[in-house]
Amino acid sequence: MNAAIPFNALDRQHDDVLSAEIADAVNRVVRSGWYVLGEEVAAFEREFAAYCGVDHAIGVGNGSDALEIAITALDLPPGARIAVAPNASMYATLAIVANGCEPAFVDVDPESATMDPAALDDAIADGVDAIVVTHLYGRLAAIETIVARADSRGIPVIEDCAQAHGATRGGKRAGAFGSLACFSFYPTKNLGALGDGGAVVARDATLAERVRRLRQYGWATKYDIALAHGRNSRLDELQAAILRRKLPRLDAWNRRRREIARRYREGISHAAIATPALRGDDDIAHLYVVRSSARDRLREHLAACGVRTDVHYPIPDHRQRVFGGRFDALKLPAAEALAASALSLPCFPELRDDEVDAVVDACNRWRP
Numbered sequence: 001m002n003a004a005i006p007f008n009a010l011d012r013q014h015d016d017v018l019s020a021e022i023a024d025a026v027n028r029v030v031r032s033g034w035y036v037l038g039e040e041v042a043a044f045e046r047e048f049a050a051y052c053g054v055d056h057a058i059g060v061g062n063g064s065d066a067l068e069i070a071i072t073a074l075d076l077p078p079g080a081r082i083a084v085a086p087n088a089s090m091y092a093t094l095a096i097v098a099n100g101c102e103p104a105f106v107d108v109d110p111e112s113a114t115m116d117p118a119a120l121d122d123a124i125a126d127g128v129d130a131i132v133v134t135h136l137y138g139r140l141a142a143i144e145t146i147v148a149r150a151d152s153r154g155i156p157v158i159e160d161c162a163q164a165h166g167a168t169r170g171g172k173r174a175g176a177f178g179s180l181a182c183f184s185f186y187p188t189k190n191l192g193a194l195g196d197g198g199a200v201v202a203r204d205a206t207l208a209e210r211v212r213r214l215r216q217y218g219w220a221t222k223y224d225i226a227l228a229h230g231r232n233s234r235l236d237e238l239q240a241a242i243l244r245r246k247l248p249r250l251d252a253w254n255r256r257r258r259e260i261a262r263r264y265r266e267g268i269s270h271a272a273i274a275t276p277a278l279r280g281d282d283d284i285a286h287l288y289v290v291r292s293s294a295r296d297r298l299r300e301h302l303a304a305c306g307v308r309t310d311v312h313y314p315i316p317d318h319r320q321r322v323f324g325g326r327f328d329a330l331k332l333p334a335a336e337a338l339a340a341s342a343l344s345l346p347c348f349p350e351l352r353d354d355e356v357d358a359v360v361d362a363c364n365r366w367r368p
């Protein structure tokens with residue numbers, strides 16, 4: 001095999017045209033003399049809210065802050081229980097714990113790897129005060145079912161859309177289903193900045209206003225602190241200007257990711273590698289995750305073929321060392337099986353067809 005096939009290659013995304021547009025945008029910000037919460041952030045917030053089909057977007061420092069602030073904005077009682085799936089590398093769980101709340105882990109559906117509504121029913125029966133739903137790997141979860149059950153009991157739902165920018169079902173985009181929704185613009189996400197960035201989007205004006213205050217010290221107006229637990233987490237003008245140049249390309253990038261997923265699904269035929277079923281616009285293929293009971297050996301084989309892979313994610317939240325064994329008795333079989341078998345193949349818009357074919361070929365040549 002020739003050159004190694006990278007897992008991500010962000011330099012390829014920034015071709016001559018996009019690089020020139022970004023350089024121009026950056027220059028204008030540099031010369032404007034205004035670098036934090038200015039016109040670029042306001043314009044990006046309007047454009048991103050419109051893209052998601054909601055009224056409000058609030059730029060913040062990163063996706064983890066978006067989750068933490070969204071939970072704070074719900075103003076839950078201390079020790080509140082928040083339902084969360086345990087297979088998204090602790091992002092939401094860390095935000096729950098940081099707010100002094102308790103994670104109520106809910107197993108995932110083995111096929112979709114997203115929160116299992118039936119398992120959520122059990123958690124609701126035990127009592128939950130809020131729900132965080134992660135649209136993992138770029139796939140919308142069973143969000144309509146979950147929101148319907150939550151709404152009937154007055155339980156707020158936060159969507160974690162950090163892997164699902166632009167995923168659409170029934171004419172609604174990721175972020176338009178829940179009470180609040182959180183996005184990350186980390187460079188490898190489907191919409192990525194050139195550094196950290198994030199956003200919270202909201203349909204409701206009151207919640208949006210709370211998030212807006214919480215991202216900046218809890219200010220109602222300058223130096224007038226109206227809300228407790230405020231902090232400083234702002235999207236800066238440079239990243240907002242860059243994101244505005246990229247947003248118009250997001251749908252085309254997502255289409256290309258889906259096309260790569262289709263090529264993998266049609267090309268990989270190996271008894272010991274399970275490929276995910278093809279889905280529609282509700283899956284923007286942030287990650288292409290296959291499963292194998294001999295995952296580590298498959299990974300070694302692919303590495304020997306020059307194919308870079310990754311594991312999303314190797315440790316379920318309830319097995320993380322940081323909990324000191326608190327959840328040792330808890331069994332979440334689907335999430336645990338996934339952690340032991342999932343392997344992510346290269347999947348990014350600039351991956352070439354010949355590279356996809358080489359990955360397919362390397363998979364099919366594996367002798368476990």
Ligand SMILES: *Cc1c(COP(=O)(O)O)cnc(C)c1O
Pocket residue numbers: 062063064065088091092134160162163184185186196197198
């Ligand atoms: C990346 C990611 C986050 C965290 O975003 P950061 O900007 O890296 O803090 C949260 N949730 C999910 C599902 C993610 O993939």
